[in-house]
Amino acid sequence: MRPLKASRDAFDNVGFEVLYEEDLAERPDPIPWYYPLEGDIFKAQTLYDLFMCWRISWSGRLISHSAIWFMEKVGIMPKGTVEVTEQLKHALKGIVDGGKTKLFTPMYLVVARKPE
Numbered sequence: 001m002r003p004l005k006a007s008r009d010a011f012d013n014v015g016f017e018v019l020y021e022e023d024l025a026e027r028p029d030p031i032p033w034y035y036p037l038e039g040d041i042f043k044a045q046t047l048y049d050l051f052m053c054w055r056i057s058w059s060g061r062l063i064s065h066s067a068i069w070f071m072e073k074v075g076i077m078p079k080g081t082v083e084v085t086e087q088l089k090h091a092l093k094g095i096v097d098g099g100k101t102k103l104f105t106p107m108y109l110v111v112a113r114k115p116e
Contacts, residue, residue, distance in 0.1 A: 004108060016112040024107035025099070033107055034099035037092055061089065 004023070011018050025033050035043040039056035043049075054060045068085055071077040098104030 001104065007108065007110070011110065011112050015115065017115055018110060018112045020109075020111040022109050023105050024109055025102075025105040032099060033105075034096050037096050037099075056092070 008018065008021070031043050031045070036049065036052045037056055039053060039058065039060070041050055041053045041057060044053045055064065065082070065085065068077060069082050072079060072081045095104065
């Protein structure tokens with residue numbers, strides 16, 4: 001990952017004129033961008049959000065892990081699928097922690113144009 005300054009410098013280096021930039025994650029929103037990844041069903045805003053948040057909660061992960069483990073054991077899924085799932089759980093925690101500490105943002109908006 002790059003710091004935002006490196007992204008700004010990259011635009012300058014290739015000759016783009018930055019017209020507008022904003023980290024949309026910094027907007028005053030009571031619910032953060034990473035809420036579906038936290039697994040907190042109380043932050044769900046719609047029925048779909050409820051499902052999305054639940055599948056990341058401890059009970060959703062337990063059911064998902066068990067189903068993937070079973071399917072790997074009977075040969076429906078290839079060997080190593082459970083291991084990949086465990087790695088994705090660690091990545092998920094890192095993304096949420098990065099969002100909470102403002103170390104990571106997927107919402108950096110840049111409007112730029114190439115000068116004529």
